[in-house]
Amino acid sequence: MKRAALFLQIIILLPAVLTAQISLDIEKTVLDNGLTILTYEDHSFPTVSYQTFVNAGSRDELRPGATGIAHVFEHMMFRGTPSHPDYDDAVAHMGPQTNAYTGQDYTCYYVNARAEFLPEIIAIEADRIRNLDFTNETFRRELGPVKEERRRFVDDDPDGFLEEQIYRLAYTRHTYEHPVIGWQNDLEKNMTFRDAADFREVYYSPNFVTIVIGGSFDTENVLNLIQQHYGDWPSHLPPIGRIRKEPPQSKERTLDLTWKSPEIPAKAAVAYHIPDLNYMDNDILALQILQRMLFSESGKVRKKLKDELGLVESIRADAEGMKDPGLFLIRMNLTNPENIDSALTVLYSQIDSIKVNGVSKEDLVRAVNSMKAEYLYRLDRPARIVGTIGYYHLVGGDHKLMFEYYEQLGGVTVKDLQDAAKEYLKESNRNVVVLKPADAA
């Protein structure tokens, strides 16, 4: 067992405004089988958060026809083991918050509970990841709720559908092209029990798993328990095959679609390729600041399109850092289907004006301040702290990036924003999906 004690300290220095400081003492341990454990001991809470991160998500679904298998397998993990045939029944007496989520880059299983239950949680979580008992029958049955989940959040939800389509358009080779929940056709016809078993065989292995624990516990005792329950868990072979890189986009791509019913507003999604989560340069941070500056409550683009021109009902954007190059994704609901062209023209001209005229220092400071404060507010309970540690460890490759994010946000300059806008928010790098209601087509 290798342990590295790290005392990490960040100073939040918001230009002219914030000076508050937070310290988080995070310890990293790696067992001989490759299992990584990150612990954040904090006795100011009566609770603990125990989160198991599997370093595989829909990005790792390489076999055609098996899209959505990472998510389906996440569902299967609640199906029980020989020792605990009903997982939720086994943990119910502890009154925990339990759930899981699958993303493009990783899958997370969390259990938040009163601190005294941590030894029992470690035993149950180790048992289910090592000894999951699932059959073709339970696999087939679980596909039902997954298909209903898809119906609810994609097939009957125009926002979910639009998001699926913009990723499909923006990626031509990389596996970000397909949705986390999988294509309905794969869920209905193509996915097999063998796919689930294979996915488990490759990725549910200690060398692909990180356990992050936060809250009230004794680190030494907990590491001993983890060694006891996971120490003899053998590693599996690494996966065969690799994720293909997305080639640079050279020309704008567009797609016009019609929704199946008339009651929705016309919608548009605009996506630009952006760099992965890497703070070696300022590009991703600059794009995240631009996203806040342009699309927040007082954001310039939002003000222009919604309040001044009344072209959109709502508009929002994301620029999430991903393992591989992700998207600067803008979504808008139009006030009228006829406004689509005007709204897109105004959007592009607002972005272009940044390339030419830059932004004000005042706007930059405001955006950075609100981002930093929001980040600080999130660190209010073990579950959120642990989730943040896990995100940076899994996606960025090092949990210390959670501190670099703070430090480097304050160092982003007006020129960085202008350069990032020029480099990434350009027509040749753009993808646009328009979704109109049935009767407007």
Place this chain on the structure above:
Amino acid sequence: MRRKEGQVLKYILIVSILLFAVTCSGGEKNAVSDEPGIIKFVSVPVDRLPVVHFGMVIKSGSASDPQGKEGLAWFTANLLKRGSKSYNREQIEKGLEEIGGQLDVRVEREAIVITGKTLRENLDKYYAIFSDIILNPKFPSDEVAGLRTDQEQAIKNIIRNDARLCHEAFLRELYDGHHYSHPAQGNLGSAAKLTANDAERFYRKHFVKGNVICGLAGMYSPEFEKKFQDDMNKLKRGMVQDRTEMVAQPAELRVVLVEKPGRDQSQIRIGKMIDYTRRDSLWYTYLAANTYLGQHRESFGRLYTAIRSERGLSYGAYSYHEHFRQSGWSKNPMPLTPFNPQYFSIWTYPKRINTEFAIKMAVHELHKILTGGIEPNQLQKFVSFQVNHFPFLIETAEQQLLMQMEEIYYGQPDFIENFEKKLQSVSHANISDILNQSWSSDALLIVVVTDSAGAMKEELLTQETSLELPSGATEAGLEDVNNRVKNIDLGLEAKDIRIIDAEKLFN
């Protein structure tokens, strides 16, 4: 430069002390006066972060909308953020963003809830905006058109979202003729006519001392707390009379089908009005029983087990022993969403073809608990679940603040303190008798948002219940129960089933 270093050291010290000083037991509570006509204050002066949280509850919500002005509470609350004596909308938005401050307003049936937070070192700047909005609102007429547009879209967004539509249609039907029958956002027709003068009148009537609960949580000084109290006491004196309006409930089961074309999935709400409140000891019995029947987003509930785990018919199936809204992305109930009278409900969302079966399965599971009660060991397990789950409702300073404000709202100053004791006293002995008092499975209201409502009406009347399991799954071991469920006679006649058009629901 030296001054900045000094500030840094100060915060290191404060944070270090608090990291080890805070417990999550609900916070030390101040005595709260129960004198009528004065503002009730809550103070939770501890936290591990240099953050100050604000809370304010106006004990009037959309139920206080005058007839013909449905949506006025929502309109008023949202107009507050669009201009005050010293700040216009842009100054408020930019001012808050500049310091990383947050300010949220939500409107419930019986309350307007205003919450906010700021970093400690920006407290003065934040409070200048917050207090001006609360004490000196301007109700700017040049913001009315924009807000009306937002309100109209908020109503349309209910209609567009099947789950929200189903729930609001359920409430509209359940509380027909009552002030709860319209959404907090109002109706399209009424909301379009609201004016700044209407908002000002609503403010003057309801933002009065006897109708307000205020609170602070986090890192603030006693001096600031006093200033906050002194300032909020500048609100006009006055009280708003509490009222409880009962609603006559039909004695028979009834179904409302909300027609929405192009759906592959149906949204279902089943429920009825209830007569217990949080002040009743029986409330804890219903809480425990509901945990067993259908605890929100937990897979051990009977409904979830029968509908999702065993048959794969829906992504979820849950029950609620009182009005419920999820708090953000957590599974926790949002504090301060009062209803009086309250209601019990079951939610699920199966594929269109399995809708009737899912309804009958839910009724079947409800009937089982009403007739068979709950085994003692099962009951104890779910009592333990709630007892051990409770810390997550008061885990942060903000949650403690809202929960303590909720205690005051409900007139239960010891709710947090006595929660475990009262829950542990729940007995299984006569539990089915107790549950039958409020949850009896007759006279239920069933609301379904669905495609081809006319065909569904026929299916419900002819009792031809279809069941389509996921491809490849079998009925092994479930055949008997499935047949029994299919053969349940809901006793519906044509007059018991109404079809309504989603687009016309909130005109």
